[in-house]
Amino acid sequence: MRTTVPRFLWAPAALAWLLVAIPVAGLVVRVDWPNFLGLVTSPSALAALWLSLKTGLATMVLCLVLGGPLAVVLARSSLPGLAFVRSVVLLPLVLPPVVGGLTLLFLFGRTGPVGGWLDREFGVTVPFSTTAVVLAQTFVAMPFLVVSLEGALRTAGQRYEAVAATLGASPFTTLWRVTVPVVLPGLLSGSVLAFARALGEFGATITFAGSLEGTTRTLPLLIYLQSQDDLDGAVAMSLVLVVVAIGVIVVSRTRDLR
């Protein structure tokens, strides 16, 4: 049964919704519709869209492979200092992405400790590469997966895992056959959120990876570049990004409701 919402909440609720909805609607009005298709299918727009999707997917996989285990450790282990570990993971949620980009640049840049070593030993330059884009996106997107997955793990509780263990299942079997299926919706929505965050990433990418068509210039970078020169193109591509983002949110929400 649904409880009644107090009436005084309606006005601020409507304002909150409008605050987000009206600017986005304004974007739709501002689009140069007769030339829309041409603007969003220009070679540079397609290159940026493709790069964004590619790096977004790579980021999602990296977040799953690294952030998934981290969420399990945070939710299930009882190591000392876990609270500290958790706050560090949450840092990118609060930090301006530019700061993230700078820290990555100081670490992986040619003069940085890791980047310098890679450059000397293997001749690998991390900045200006697509790898750098994925690293920057993973930096900002990781907490989204870790937070949603850890939340799902805590909500699910450990009863089933305990039962599996008493029936003789190994920790690995328990994780794979019990824990993962139980938190699958949370895992999926967390991954989709991480993907969405990667799609929108701008500050860390431009600071760390640079901007070159086909290599590092993702959709947000192209939008920012065009906004200085060709506003119609920037608006058209912004709308594409909005549509993709809405699609992603819808997908992640329906998974949540299951």
Place this chain on the structure above:
Amino acid sequence: MSTRFRSALMAGAAAVLGLALTACGGSDSGSGQQAQAPARTLTVSAAASLTGAYQQLGNEFQAANPGTTVKFNFGGSDALAQQVVQGAPADVLATASSKTMQTAVQAGKIQGEPVVYATNSLQIAVAPNNPKQITDLAAMARPGVISVVCAPAVPCGAAAEAAEKAAGVTLTPASEEQDVKGVLNRVQTGNADAGLVYVTDVKSTQGKVTGVDFPQASAQGAVQSYPIGVVTGSQNADLAQNWINFVRGPQGAAALQQAGFVTK
């Protein structure tokens, strides 16, 4: 007796009040002493690359014109011109390209013709002492040299393209940055070996990067013009014109040259 006492009291109170008022006024850049010069504020919208030179000139102008305060609005030329077109309050507009100035002129927002009083040209920014021995654009295009330029859509990128064309060299940059400071940053952090920036940008690092001159920097389309004009409807048009004359005068030329500009 009592009336005399009262008037004395009144005079004393007035004196105290007057003192308090001058004290208040006095803290505001000493305008209290210059009762004859009315306090005026000149608002100058200027391209970000002018920041250092203009701030120095602003202080000198204020010293030469007591009672005048110069307020700066530094930013990207495109944004500044747009602001003026939209009616933002400004007395002087000084952009970093003729193209951006033209948007204001075409909107009828500049009185008369804007004048070009300075130019800025490209240099190759390299690490101090030029370890990779990059002496011209051809050297910058060598394999193994990580080069960075501005994107062609922004003014410094258009200038870089013009210089490349004049030199018959095609650079394969590792990144096309959003603005010239982005290019400078790549060289300064050692992530790029060479970048195309303006002379004023190299100067602004105070030795953290070295600037290399190359012949095609003076090619058609590679040199950046700095026009200045009085904004239509300015309440301080006379003061605005004084500022323009000041910037074009000997003191202006000295400050601009020190920042790396070539003055006209």
